[in-house]
Amino acid sequence: MKTRSLLTLAAGALMTPLLSAAEKSFEPSKADDPDFVKQAAFKIDSYVAGWYRQQKLAVPEVTDDATFLRRAFLVSVGRIPTAEEARFFLEIDEDDKRIQLIDYLLDSPGYSSHMSNWAFDLLRVADNKPGFRGSFEPYRHWVREAIDSNMRWDDLTRELLASKGSAWDPGNAAVGYYIRDKGMALDNMANSMRIFLGSRIECAQCHDDPFGDTERHDFYELAAFTNGQNDGNRAPMRKLWDELRDEDRRRTVEYSAAQVLWDEVYGMTLRGGGTGRIKLPSDYQYRDGEPGEMIGARTPFGKAVRMSDRDDADDGRKELADWVTTRTGEQFPSVIANRMWQRVMGRGVYEPYDEYIESKDTHLPGMMQYLTSLMVELEYDLKGFQKILLNTKTFQFVPNPKPSKVASGDDFHGRQLTRMSAEQIWDSLITLAGGNPDTKPRRTADNRIRVRGKVVNFEGKDMNQLSKEVLAIKSEAEMRNYFEKFMAAVKKGGGGKSSGDSMMMMQKVTSYGGNAQVRASELPSPAPRQHLLFLFGQADRDVIESSSQEPNVGQVLSLMNGFVQEQLVNNGGAHLYKSLEGASDDREKIRRLYIAILSRPPSDEEMGWMLEEVKASGRSGYQNIVSALVMSSEFLFLQ
Template identity: 35%
Template sequence: MKTATWLMTGALALGVGFQTARLQAAAALPEARRIDEILARHWEKEKLAPQPLAPDEVFLRRVYLDVIGRVPTLEEARAFLTSADPTKRAKLIDQLLASPGYASHTFNYLADVLRLLSDAKDSKTGQAYADWLKTALAENRPYDQMVRELLTTEGGAWDSGAIGFYMRDRGMPLDHLAATVQVFLGTRIECAQCHNHPFDKWTQMDYYKMAGFTYGMDTRAYGLTANKSVKKGQRKKMAGEDRELLQEVRQNMQEVMKPLRYTSIHSTERLPHLPDDYKYDDAKPKEEVAPATMFGHEVVPGPGESRLAAFSRWMTSPENPRFTTVIANRMWRRLMGVGLIEPVDEITDSTVPMVPELMTYLERLMVEKKYNLKSYLRVLLNSEVYQRMPSPKGLEPGETYAFTGPLLRRMTAEQLWDSLATLISGDVDARSILPDERNAAQLDALGRLSDAISEKTPEQLVASVKALQGTEEGAKQQRLDALSAEMKEAQKAGDKERARKLASELAGLRRGSRDIAFVAVLGEEGAEQYEEAMAEARQGAPKKGDGKKGAALNREEMRKMLAEGMTKQEIRAKLQEMRDTARVNGSAVRASELSSPAPRGHFLRTFGQSDRETIENGNTECSVPQALKLLNGPVAPVLMASNSHYQAALEAAPDRRSQEETVYLSLLSRRPTVEERQILDNVFEAHPKTALEDITHAVLNTAEFLFIR
């Protein structure tokens, strides 16, 4: 039994043991001082007093979690808390913003906003999209540039993973437009897709005019279906025999081209048409709608500029009345716990920020920083308001806030996972986040296949097939066609036994041969290289921590779970969590490097990771399953395992006092108070053999560990 009595004392409740401190005389940024001056005037007007400045222990843990998404290591905590440098806070902020952890943590946030799915039907494109976003953040690409790339990139996922933005809503261009406006302009217009907006000024015509800019992005064409030359070749006057052969090639290539599905998008001149039941006087049903912006200046494409490029230029312009407001407010909300405008994505003409002067200044600051998110965050992090103690009370829905300090927040699922990974494996930021090499290899091979297809004219395809028909490959193809025809006849006649035998023979022959159309497109050598590359990419390198022992444990667990009556979905989630835990033990894998999102039932999903079905859908609400995960799950035992960085630190501590300090600095980024040491001494005396594990387990289950002060 864990030390329940000690837990009930509430000795580790929020606020206990902290002493007041003053902010060191850091070289404050002028922009940060401006934020504090604006808020000081607001507090004076509202007759409010700010929260006291946070002590080093509170600031240290908060800034690590806010900037790189994890608690500081034991070594990092000791180094900061023992430093007498008066500028150490400003220096730590710069250090964290330059850390690989910044990209990892910011990826988790933006992946939720963008509803990014790395493991959907289009998993290759989804993973490429995730890699693109990580790379953009690691390079500190300006936010407006990132948005322009998302809006205008076309081609294959092997060219740029940014095509995942459109592929996320493939086949649903109208829904995609609503999501685009909500994410980047903070405006909800989805109601206007079916009728004039009942609570805002947007009309159904406004909606379709906006959709006109992005409607032409084709997410379904791929391979030969995207080869305009081949499509035209079927319509023009080719010789009848050649035309039939070209059609046969297209049909035979369908199986070969399956891996190319959902991997490319192409811009077209297609425009939306009003629905059949359009009921307003400004147009007729089914009428084609030309693109036009819903507010701001008119979009006029420049010489040689596409309408999509012009649209992206309008969207990200500093003159756009909402683009800058939304991203400035989102970043403020990430650090302070609540936005100056709430909700962040339901802005209307009547919206008034909680502190209007500050919102105006932050908009100007974002433009001055040229949408460099790191530079913008650096200012916010150096402000006194960010470095104050949190407000002692939460906000009710619709309640305004004077920003006397940040709000108290619970860690996100990803912050909790990454913090546990840090405790288990040490510095999880020692290695930069890298693109998925296996996925990149597959995409490279698919890119070569796509290029080969796009370069072929109808005449070249027909000529290549004719040349192959007299070869061994051609003979095999004829035999395949004959067997396929026989099997269909047997099935039609109801001869199941003969159909089964023919199917088996057909499968065996296919394994030993290549489709003649495939060879016609890539050539013999190219076809062989493609198959080798795809096979190698599928096999991939074994993941660290996924050895035979882990596989055996999975099989044992599966038998146990089946006996307990768990569903297949629950079993899959549990096994994925076991694999991810093994990877954490072996290679310090952050949440950003796992499937995004994790499967339902996984630790991350239990603690509120977004399912990515709707925009910014993650939550930090507490639940009974979360409590059970921490109380009865494997977290504490894994921390106390022999290969754990945390356990190694405990073993290296020379005495009991040092061990107690190690527990507190590792988990809470502070040292225990005098009162807490007395309680810890009692635990050691009552349970000397299990005291450290009991204390660890208890601290992990406190509010202080789970919350960001």
């Protein structure tokens, strides 16, 4: 007990200000039991050891503390350790300090931040979309809260696929998953199959898949589950909206106010639960159906689910969600287990990691079957699953600079070298500049009513309350009367003096501009073109997991002339320079800079070089050391 409290105490000043994720009451998980974690990790290592025996290869050595420290931080929380965290871990001598470190990381707010980046990329969560005049604010906040509360993956999947109602209602905000693809229901279905079942069926929108088993008829039978997506009933506002859309009135404040109701209320509402039937397209070209023929929903594999082609239903999306999560055999748990393996180990057990392969057809079927059953046993607790993987010896193997020997997946021969993601680079740089970034307030949801960017005090209501009232209106006359009251509040800048009004106007909203030194998960998304995140390949969130790690000249110029120079090299107040306070001599200062930037002390040879630089350049020598280390491949790569 002494060692565990010692680690927490040493990092207490860094961890205690914001325990938003750790303080929440999560569902009990088997991964909370240290013995279960230890046994599960040992079983995984046993499968890997068996693979080495089969291949007649020597099992890799376990990596040193410094490499493990940096790897664990970047994989778990998406940033390098602070100078204080690194020095403390490297200097204590406790047998179980790696286990302690994993617990510390997964219980910190940094886990939620880094995991949110993963979810945002997978679900294509962005702040805006060309041509869309509503707001993705409630959807983004819902996804972030789901990760923050460690929502089980099957529950999260079910919420997304079966959602309906107004996105401003916190209980329905998952509906943003469909609103994100408004007007592109077929593309949304293709994305859903890839995300949740590792099935690539997008080609079958237009023709039978020549490389797979999915036929065009199969695709439309699946699409029938989610067919019939409609906005809120716009009929009461239709005439008013048409009047205000007149060319002469589009610049008026009335038009802007009406646009809030039209786009941010009706446009962010999804009616119905899925009709369960759909018409084949007019260009349908196969003998198993006629162009324009009405067909009922049917699943192409797993336990069969069918819906009638005769009458519209109202639960197609729920039927789809239940089938995906409970009636597809090992496919649903296998895909997410392999995604988590790739996230932790750097490469999927099978590749591509998001294209499902039956366990029996992988190069290590026993282990893949175990990982799949473990995901089910953990009840889809993704944090708990990653905790087990992080505690394996396999995760701790020395880095392997060579390509995998298995073309279709991981050969477990050490973690391959990969460049850090754009988010990991940014979050690590701001850690060097300002210390632990997780002590800063998180971005919060903004559900205030705004017209032309200005907050409107409409009788103390927020967007959720406004949406409920507007969606309940049944007649044109009632709508015109309501809109008149709304316009009065817009023009006055307020709608009364009740306590509710004061509470609404005083609502504290935390948001950040693109240049704020906060975690990537808190910044506008995706980042603007000139931002370091964009230059280093952050996903555009238009397609699934579209980030890039390809090098380009812009990255080099950004490091040489941008953030690194301004906020680190030439900034005497940067946190990494503060870590030098109290150092006894040049040798100790150099050691601390290495630990702050590379999470390891310098070698004897490196120490000699750096002492010579300091002797030759004086105080600016330290700036040169910082510049050289941050620009190095060792800093930019995860090993």
